[in-house]
Amino acid sequence: MEFKKPPLTHQEQISLWKSRGLTVGDEQRAIHYLTNISYYRLSAYALPFQLEKDVFDKGTDFNDILNLYLFDRELRLLVFNAIERLEVSIRARMIYILSHKYGAHWQDNAKIYKDPYRVKNKKTGEHFTIDVYNEVQEIISHSARDKNPETFIKHYKNNYHKPVNPPSWMCIEVFTLGQLSKLFNGLKENTDKQLIATEFRLHHTIFKSWLHTLTYIRNICGHHGRLWNREIAIEPIWLNKTNFPWIIDDFKEVTNR
Numbered sequence: 001m002e003f004k005k006p007p008l009t010h011q012e013q014i015s016l017w018k019s020r021g022l023t024v025g026d027e028q029r030a031i032h033y034l035t036n037i038s039y040y041r042l043s044a045y046a047l048p049f050q051l052e053k054d055v056f057d058k059g060t061d062f063n064d065i066l067n068l069y070l071f072d073r074e075l076r077l078l079v080f081n082a083i084e085r086l087e088v089s090i091r092a093r094m095i096y097i098l099s100h101k102y103g104a105h106w107q108d109n110a111k112i113y114k115d116p117y118r119v120k121n122k123k124t125g126e127h128f129t130i131d132v133y134n135e136v137q138e139i140i141s142h143s144a145r146d147k148n149p150e151t152f153i154k155h156y157k158n159n160y161h162k163p164v165n166p167p168s169w170m171c172i173e174v175f176t177l178g179q180l181s182k183l184f185n186g187l188k189e190n191t192d193k194q195l196i197a198t199e200f201r202l203h204h205t206i207f208k209s210w211l212h213t214l215t216y217i218r219n220i221c222g223h224h225g226r227l228w229n230r231e232i233a234i235e236p237i238w239l240n241k242t243n244f245p246w247i248i249d250d251f252k253e254v255t256n257r
Helices: 010-019 027-037 039-049 062-102 132-145 151-159 168-174 177-186 190-198 204-222 245-255
Strands: 050-052 117-120 127-130
Touching: 010 027, 010 039, 027 039, 027 062, 039 050, 039 062, 062 168, 062 177, 062 190, 062 204, 132 151, 132 168, 132 177, 151 168, 177 204, 190 204
Parallel strands: none
Antiparallel strands: 117 127
């Protein structure tokens, strides 16, 4: 089927919504938000107010849609803030633990990573090779070649010639959460994974799953995607029990304020 819908002006977008039963009290205000947010983005928040396609529930106002959008925005900011704290903590603990076990430049030790392995793309059926060690080295190399590298990377390159790469507490600092997740999954020894996961009182398989999901959700937040009422494509492994001290203590701390 060929797509033939023409682009609409903001006034035409409002008229279309009104023809479907939406109340728009202040059209200039609505145009302001359509200009800065877009009709298409707001349309996702209009769906809960429609019992049937393209027909709004009686009494639905433009503010109902806008307020739901603003709620989702606040939700994203709260979740993004929480993930930022987790990301910094995961990075810090990973660096600390592996540095003390394998040395300052553990990220350059190919022996701690899984050997390159082949995987199959579930959608295309094609096979490709995953080589975590080489991926880690490429990330580090790219950060050093950047036109405006981090000050600490530049300082190391200007003052030290050996080893070629800076220590892990510099190199891994530039890794994204997704790259940290791949690095964790690429560690050869489960004992190393468990040392890190234990810091968060989890089994390493559960920690790996949560790290993958956190990366997915972080990317939704970082790209201003809809978080409210979204089906999570990368679902984490659920805990059999949730009465962990860190959950209970945090809950008590919040409720007792």
